[in-house]
Amino acid sequence: MKKVLVFSIVLACCLAATFTMANDVVKIAFIGPMTGSNAAQGMGAKNSFDLAVRLANQSGDFPYTLEVVALDDASDPATGASAATKIVSDSKIIAAAGHWNSPVARATIPIFHENNTALIIWGAIGVDLTDKYGKMYPEITRVCPKLDAENKYLANFLTEKGYKAFSVIHDNSAYGADCQVFMESSLKEKGATILSTDAVNVGEKDFMPILAKSLQLQPQAMYYGGVVTEAALLRLQMAKIGLRNVLFCGISGIADEKFNEVAGRSAEGAVIVKPGDDAEIAGWDDFVAAYDKQNYSEPMGAYGKYSYDAANIILAALKEVGPDKAKVVEAIRNIKYKGLLGEYTFDSTGQTTLLDMGIMVSQDGEWVKWDDSSYAKGEKKLVGLK
Amino acid sequence: MKDKSSILTGFIFACAVFAAVIIFMAIDNMAFSLALILFYALASILLVKTGFWKKVRNSISDNPKKLCLLTACFVLATPLFFFNNPYVLHILTLACIYCVATIGLNIQVGSTGMVNFAQGAFFGIGAYVSALLGGHFGVSFWISLPAGMLAAGFFGLLMGLPTLKTREYHLSLVTIAFAYISFLLVMNFDWTGGPDGIADISKPVLFGFKIGQTVTVGGVTIPGVAFYCYMVLAFLGIALLVAHRLHNSWYGMAWNAIRDDEISSRCYGLSLRKSKLEAFVFGSLFAGAAGALYAHFIGFMSTENMSFQIGLLMVCMVILGGMDNIAGVLVGTLLLIVIPEKLRAFDDYRMLFYGLVLISMLLFRPQGIIPSKPRFFDLKKRV
Amino acid sequence: MSVGFPRPTDDSTLLVKEHAVSLVFLLQIKNSIMLGAQYSLIAIGFTLFFGALNVVVFCQGAFYILATFIGAGLLSLLIGAGHLGPIVFGCVAFAIFFLSMCLTGLVGVLVERTTIKPFRNAPLVMPILSTIGVGIVIEQLLKLFYPQGSNPQVFPEIFPLTGVMLGDLFISVSELVILAITIVTLVAIWFFIKKTKIGSHVVAISQDFEAAALMGINVDRAIMVTFFIGACLAAIAGFMNGIYYTVFRYDMGAMAGIKGFSASVVGGLGSVYGAVLGGFLMAFTETFAAAYIPGGSAIRDVFSFGILLLFLILRPSGIIGEKALDKV
Known part of the structure; x- marks a missing residue:
């Protein structure tokens, strides 16, 4: 017993000694879903974030070494809250970029605000995050478009093309429910009619009962508010039941190559809104090349560029005012930064004024920009219209 | 001697x-x-x-x-x-909140031998009731917490009633069904916020002091979390006291008797019905309190925190720590909350870890880390 | 209703002209039958396990999804191997089906030996807990070690897209195959229980464990066979799941398991006919609730659990219950 006690005291001393690692290090944090069903998005964003910091360290622009602290929120508010607490407890962490899931962001925003730490949202598109919180708390900003903007863009595009009768299906996560609300209001504004609205649980496999209803209602287009797996299942079952000639559409939640991969042939001709018009971005090719050079095991996904820009915005603010949390908060809010997606400024709610979105259509197993597609050129026709 | x-x-x-x-x-x-x-x-x-x-x-x-x-x-x-590391305090507070819930679960699983997977649901009911009362009606925390407890207790009673006729494993199945149904219903109701959950849950206020705000006293900054931590510790202390007294009272004796041999207990004259219902109600009261503490701590509550998985996790904590042993339950809870936080690099393996822990404990040490001591009455002392 | 012979129709040209309510109704029935087939097979597994050992084996769902993964993996290897003639392809595909079934069956036996046998004399709640644990472990292992396990997977298409017309209703080849497999399996189970010696052993054990042992039945072996078959049934359902839905993910097993379990409780734990009845009953209730009750698709799961709860409380022996509550 005595031996055990002595051992533990010695061990404790050794461990305590390692605490004194005084170094000129400034850390910035990344939170996102690195496990769970949204891990693909989170990991892609994390890698891009990491890339930005690496490049910054290599450039030698900073008098100190920059370090990334990446924490998992597992798409769960409680895990996100502990991650956020961990971040604000470390005085070396100056700012953070976070979240793909809006509920998690709602749980962590108060923590960041109370500790005067900047949080740039790179992927969560819940409207209230800026409309409500960004307005109240100067720490909160967001670089990706909001959910309502995406839905409105899609609604405008489709109604202009002549679609008038829609069926809406959504999952009952916070994201799906919000999608339904905004899509329907945007559609109604443009004079379209909503033939049916149905909700499913996340993880639902069997859409046949709902689709059978649609056979009677004969919509021209079917909108799905949710994420990739269910969207692919839905599209496959649409084809199976005889609804292949109904247009399938959605927003960024299904803007993943996995959709094309999984839905296979039936993905052809599906229309989505995707944040960002990739190819026209200045420096895009360099970004892709740099990303590939690092040999990350996950692709950058749809949100890699936002996370990259978020990291660079933080770094730009750091360069401007130095590693001071409060000053960085202010600097970010007032920043004019030219990133991958254009010149960023933030409005009074912390939402980026950049409104870059593009329509994409699934062609031959890939998401292709609308303007580049055979559909736009008239070689192929979108289904659903008589 | x-x-x-x-x-x-x-x-x-x-x-x-x-x-x-x-x-x-x-x-x-x-x-x-x-x-x-x-x-x-x-x-x-x-x-x-x-x-x-x-x-x-x-x-x-x-x-x-x-x-x-x-x-x-x-x-x-x-x-x-x-005080200089709010993250650690955050973890400790979270662990203590779960301890309150698992102490309640211990009454059902450990003392009475009824495996209840719905503790997460009662946790959630307590949390939602407290959050809704506070948010919509501006009710003070000190009233909404007991309200949450009572709501949870009521539903505990509701769930307990039909299980009285069933055998032990049927009971577990009823609790599983109940857990899923509560989860789905809460998710689909609008007034519970649906999948969005309830945000901006306010912190409790005691004599004008908001528990959770950071205070600087004489050069020392006391983070808000520390105050909340102490409040939770106070509740945990009360919970421990109550659980301990229950265990040493006729309630506890009856529960243990039922666990060991239902038929003999009935022959002896114990009312199975009454004792089982009491176990359910007491256990859910604890869970409701823990839920309310949780909601006001994190400030945000959604159905993800009252899922079947949470209930399962709580059962794991009780089994790991030691059934019917309050100290053991505390140890089990602390371990299963703190270790995954400390080993965040292995997050991917978190669920696998829980599953393996469950199986290993059941196979190799079902009595838990700290087994409960059998009741021992020293007759000689009375002489 | 006339049955037409297979025409090379692509489902896309089958935009339904008359959207008769009756046709939609028929579609819903077809959906229910497909779903019911899966639930029934899983449910029979539960029933067999429960009958033999009074144990609720919660990892049945994990076996289900494990088979889907094995099947998908092997089939994609087959497809990747290049173009083979349809007969050869068909035979190999069938062999893969058989192989995934047997592998899963073996996993079932392994699980029984390691995590259920030790609890034979322990309180009945222990195997419930340990099988929940096993289910978690199997799913997590799939997620971690199958390439891109956490993402949705595609089950390779192995059937042509043609089908038959039953009046106005289109039934595809894959659906016919699923029906055929289900019927064959049910017949095989019946045959096994009624006509084979080992089948009678299994029945004997479920009636009275000790008496069976006293009669000289190798109880251990009978239990192993029970688990092998139960897991095989889950595997068949899993394979069919892959064929029908084409998309699957590692966490889909748990829900399927619970629904299959509800089905067996509703039908009567211990009765194979009850399991089949329960499976179809659950499937029909779910489908029609989702189709005809407004907002029903979101709470279709509530219906499943609600029915489970009702039966557990009011009639635990199920519809065709055989095991009565013991009275003292």
């Missing part, structure tokens, strides 16, 4: 545990945490093998009051070490 064991062994043990906990919580490095875990595990096994553990147990049972006081002092002192 043995002499009373010296209080010294218990004292040394308490000090060692205290130091061990502080060190473990303070370490930030993953590799060191892992090494420390292995070290502690080894040390514990050594402790038992060399017979020292027996001495400690005797010391505790012979000097209960003094050692309890000492432990309480240590526990109250622990947050003091982490």
Whole structure:
């Protein structure tokens, strides 16, 4: 017993000694879903974030070494809250970029605000995050478009093309429910009619009962508010039941190559809104090349560029005012930064004024920009219209 | 007749545990945490093998009051070490909140032998009721918490009633169904916020002081979390006291009797119906309280925190720690909350870890880390 | 209703002209039958396990999804191997089906030996807990070690897209195959229980464990066979799941398991006919609730659990219950 006690005291001393690692290090944090069903998005964003910091360290622009602290929120508010607490407890962490899931962001925003730490949202598109919180708390900003903007863009595009009768299906996560609300209001504004609205649980496999209803209602287009797996299942079952000639559409939640991969042939001709018009971005090719050079095991996904820009915005603010949390908060809010997606400024709610979105259509197993597609050129026709 | 064991062994043990906990919580490095875990595990096994553990147990049972006081002092002192590290306080507070819930679960699983997977649902009911009352009606925390408790207790009763006729495993199945149904219903109702959950849950206010705000006193910054931590510790203390008294009362005796042999208990005259319902209600009261504490702590509540998985996790905590043993349950809960936080690099393996822990404990040590002691009545003392 | 012979129709040209309510109704029935087939097979597994050992084996769902993964993995290897003639392809595909079934069956036996046998004399709640644990472990292992396990997977298409017309209703080849497999399996089970010696052993054990042992039945072996078959049934359902839905993910097993379990409780734990009845009953209730009750698709799961709860409380022996509550 005595031996055990002595051992533990010695061990404790050794461990305590390692605490004194005084170094000129400034850390910035990344939170996102690195496990769970949204891990693909989170990991892609994390890698891009990491890339930005690496490049910054290599450039030698900073008098100190920059370090990334990446924490998992597992798409769960409680895990996100502990991650956020961990971040604000470390005085070396100056700012953070976070979240793909809006509920998690709602749980962590108060923590960041109370500790005067900047949080740039790179992927969560819940409207209230800026409309409500960004307005109240100067720490909160967001670089990706909001959910309502995406839905409105899609609604405008489709109604202009002549679609008038829609069926809406959504999952009952916070994201799906919000999608339904905004899509329907945007559609109604443009004079379209909503033939049916149905909700499913996340993880639902069997859409046949709902689709059978649609056979009677004969919509021209079917909108799905949710994420990739269910969207692919839905599209496959649409084809199976005889609804292949109904247009399938959605927003960024299904803007993943996995959709094309999984839905296979039936993905052809599906229309989505995707944040960002990739190819026209200045420096895009360099970004892709740099990303590939690092040999990350996950692709950058749809949100890699936002996370990259978020990291660079933080770094730009750091360069401007130095590693001071409060000053960085202010600097970010007032920043004019030219990133991958254009010149960023933030409005009074912390939402980026950049409104870059593009329509994409699934062609031959890939998401292709609308303007580049055979559909736009008239070689192929979108289904659903008589 | 043995002499009373010296209080010294218990004292040394308490000090060692205290130091061990502080060190473990303070370490930030993953590799060191892992090494420390292995070290502690080894040390514990050594402790038992060399017979020292027996001495400690005797010391505790012979000097209960003094050692309890000492432990309480240590526990109250622990947050003091982490005023500069709110993250650790956050984890500790979370663990203590779950402890309140698992102590309640212990009444059902450990004392009465009814495996209840719906504790997460009661946790959630307490949380939602408290959050809704506070948010929509501006009710003070000190009223909404008991309200949450009562709501949870009511639903506990509701779930308990139909299980009275069923056999033990049917009971577990009923609890599983109940857990899923509550989860789905809460998710689909609009007034519970649906999948969005409830945000902006306010912190409790005591005599004008908001518990959770950071305060600077004489150059020392006391983070808000520390205050909440102490509040939760107070509740935990009450919970422990109540659970302990219940265990040593006729309630506890009846529960244990039912667990051991239902038929004999009935022959003896115990009302199975009454005792089982009491177990359900008490257990859910605890869960409801924990839920309310949780909601006001995180400030945000959604259905993800009242899922079947949470209920399953709580059952794991009870089994890991030791069924029917309050101290064991505390240990189990702390381990299953703190270790995954410390080993965040292995997040991907978190669920796998839980599953393996469950299976291993059941196969190799079903009595848990700290097995419960059988009741022992020293007749000679009465003479 | 006339049955037409297979025409090379692509489902896309089958935009339904008359959207008769009756046709939609028929579609819903077809959906229910497909779903019911899966639930029934899983449910029979539960029933067999429960009958033999009074144990609720919660990892049945994990076996289900494990088979889907094995099947998908092997089939994609087959497809990747290049172009083979349809007969050869068909035979190999069938062999893969058989192989995934047997592998899963073996996993079932392994699980029984390691995590259920030790609890034979322990309180009945222990195997419930340990099988929940096993289910978690299997799913997590799939997620971690199958390439891109956490993402949705595609089950390779192995059937042509043609089908038959039953009046106005289109039934595809894959659906016919699923029906055929289900019927064959049910017949095989019946045959096994009624006509084979080992089948009678299994029945004997479920009636009275000790008496069966006293009669000289190799109880251990009978239990192993029970688990092998039960897991095989889950595997068949899993394979069919892959064929029908084409998309699957590692966490889909748990829900399927619970629904299959509800089905067996509703039908009567211990009765194979009850399991089949329960499976179809659950499937029909779910489908029609989702189709005809407004907002029903979101709470279709509530219906499943609600029915489970009702039966557990009011009639635990199920519809065709055989095991009565013991009275003292």
